[in-house]
Amino acid sequence: MNALSPVEPKVLTPPAPLTATLTEAERTRILAKSALFAPPAQVDASGRRELVGLSREELVEAVLGIGEKPFRAKQIWHWIYHQGTRDFAAMSSIAKPLQAKLAEHFTIGRPTVTTEQTSTDGTRKWLLAMRDNQQVETVYIPDDDRGAVCISTQVGCTLSCRFCHTGTQKLVRNLSPGEIVGQFMAARDSYGEWPTPNDERRLVSNIVVMGMGEPLYNYENLAQALKIVMDGEGIALSRRRITLSTSGVVPMMDRAGAELGVNLAVSLHAVTNELRDEIVPLNRKYPIEELMAACHRYPGASNARRITFEYVMLDGINDSEAEARELVRLLHGLPAKVNLIPFNPWPGSPYATSKRAQIERFANILNDAGYASPVRRPRGKDIMAACGQLKTESERQRKTTPAA
Numbered sequence: 416m417n418a419l420s421p422v423e424p425k426v427l428t429p430p431a432p433l434t435a436t437l438t439e440a441e442r443t444r445i446l447a448k449s450a451l452f453a454p455p456a457q458v459d460a461s462g463r464r465e466l467v468g469l470s471r472e473e474l475v476e477a478v479l480g481i482g483e484k485p486f487r488a489k490q491i492w493h494w495i496y497h498q499g500t501r502d503f504a505a506m507s508s509i510a511k512p513l514q515a516k517l518a519e520h521f522t523i524g525r526p527t528v529t530t531e532q533t534s535t536d537g538t539r540k541w542l543l544a545m546r547d548n549q550q551v552e553t554v555y556i557p558d559d560d561r562g563a564v565c566i567s568t569q570v571g572c573t574l575s576c577r578f579c580h581t582g583t584q585k586l587v588r589n590l591s592p593g594e595i596v597g598q599f600m601a602a603r604d605s606y607g608e609w610p611t612p613n614d615e616r617r618l619v620s621n622i623v624v625m626g627m628g629e630p631l632y633n634y635e636n637l638a639q640a641l642k643i644v645m646d647g648e649g650i651a652l653s654r655r656r657i658t659l660s661t662s663g664v665v666p667m668m669d670r671a672g673a674e675l676g677v678n679l680a681v682s683l684h685a686v687t688n689e690l691r692d693e694i695v696p697l698n699r700k701y702p703i704e705e706l707m708a709a710c711h712r713y714p715g716a717s718n719a720r721r722i723t724f725e726y727v728m729l730d731g732i733n734d735s736e737a738e739a740r741e742l743v744r745l746l747h748g749l750p751a752k753v754n755l756i757p758f759n760p761w762p763g764s765p766y767a768t769s770k771r772a773q774i775e776r777f778a779n780i781l782n783d784a785g786y787a788s789p790v791r792r793p794r795g796k797d798i799m800a801a802c803g804q805l806k807t808e809s810e811r812q813r814k815t816t817p818a819a
Contacts (some may be wrong), residue, residue, distance in 0.1 A: 442666045449632055452569070454591040455547050463522045467495060467600070468593020470639055471646070481520050483513070489648070495523055496649025499600065499609025525604065526551075526597050541601060545570075545594055549587055551627050553598040555605075555619065563621035563658075566598045568637050569628025574662055577694045578684070578727055580761035589633040595640035598626075599650070611650055621656045625680070629697075631664035631671065641675055654678075660725065662697045663706040672713045679713050680723040680754075681706065685733050686741040694732070707745055721750045721787075727758050728769035728777070739780035752787040 457465035464477060475488040490508055494500040501523050503514045526543035529550060533539045537557040544550050551567040570587040572579075602619050603609055622644065624630045630637050641657060644650045659671060660680040672679070683706075685691035691698040698706075716722050724746070728734050742753070755778055758768040769777075774790055781788035 442670065445632065445664065445667060446635065449589060452586060452588045454589055454594065457591055457593055459522050463520060465524050465593055466491065466521050467524055467597055468591055468640065481516065492649060496643065496646065497611045499603060525601050526594060528601060543598060543601060553602065553626060555602050561620035562618050563623045564599050564602045564619055565623045565626050566595060567626030567628055568595060568624060568630045568633045572628050573632060574629050574697055576662065578729060578758060578766055589636055592636050592639035592643065595637060596643050599644060622652065623658045623660065625660040629662055629664060630659055631661045631667035634667050634670065638675060641677065662695055663701050665701040665705050665709045668709040669712060676715055678720060680725055681710060682725045684727050686738050686745060690733060710749055716750050718750050721752045724751055724753045725756060726753055727756045728774050729758050730767040730769045732766065734769040734773050734777055736776055736780060739777045743781060743784040746786055753781055755788055755790045
């Protein structure tokens with residue numbers, strides 16, 4: 416068991432007043448740091464440019480660059496994102512000479528599926544390789560007649576949350592817009608769900624940005640990918656079907672709310688700064704008071720679109736009834752729900768899962784206060800696909816595989 420002991424919350428007080436939005440200089444600093452981990456240029460070995468991940472404007476520029484009319488970009492966009500086409504020769508509304516010309520200059524790629532595993536509960540996990548052989552994990556989580564794709568935004572992670580397996584892998588680089596949207600497209604490939612259905616009956620129906628990495632530390636690339644996903648003439652996924660999870664990068668929460676307006680999930684996991692500083696180190700930069708203020712500012716939050724707070728249950732660390740009451744205080748005035756996540760052990764982890772009876776006592780306090788608090792059923796544990804378990808095995812494989 417970890418040496419950390421439970422932190423007894425202070426006497427309940429009224430919620431802290433909302434803080435002002437942080438400065439543009441702070442946002443600039445975050446984006447500059449993100450640039451240090453920029454993805455490589457998206458071209459193949461022959462120098463052909465990757466089209467997946469380009470914005471509409473960039474696609475028009477690419478088409479103009481080879482001497483074609485702008486309307487061709489709209490045709491190509493439809494074939495890539497509505498039909499799921501990966502071969503220019505299959506674009507039947509485009510004449511064969513132009514198909515050949517496009518294939519000479521461009522490519523329509525996907526991350527390469529290195530391994531695919533399906534759990535006994537139907538969860539599916541892919542280990543996906545990018546052009547530079549960096550790898551990420553992507554998970555499909557089924558739910559009755561639909562399901563969500565849990566996508567990654569970085570190779571590795573920079574946050575080092577102490578209960579999270581992903582956080583033990585160093586940050587290598589950010590993913591490009593094409594590498595992010597490509598994960599969802601690869602899931603559609605796997606389930607044969609192209610072209611995009613015109614009704615709501617589909618398996619791959621939602622996106623949760625909860626995979627490897629802190630999404631808001633790769634905001635520019637993520638935003639471009641999600642705008643592609645939400646485009647009505649392509650994949651056409653509603654913003655209500657997309658949930659963005661963050662550990663609390665406060666300045667970028669404001670920007671994501673204003674520009675994307677997708678559902679928000681916050682990885683909270685503790686109710687005092689003292690404990691959260693230890694298990695979610697980002698809290699030292701953006702403490703709970705600033706995080707909760709940013710949640711109050713998040714546009715569109717309502718009873719119909721509640722903010723979700725993720726709370727991993729660690730035995731004897733953050734699961735006391737006093738902490739449940741403090742969580743109720745923190746949530747005062749917010750349309751919110753709380754996902755209680757039994758800790759998913761991983762090799763070498765220092766924590767244990769809270770006892771079932773204690774989780775129920777914690778949940779009852781939240782439910783009695785009017786906050787829906789479902790206990791998340793672990794999915795894909797047998798293939799290490801559950802919450803907090805994602806970590807690519809590429810480094811270990813490179814260390815143990817003899818050189819050719």
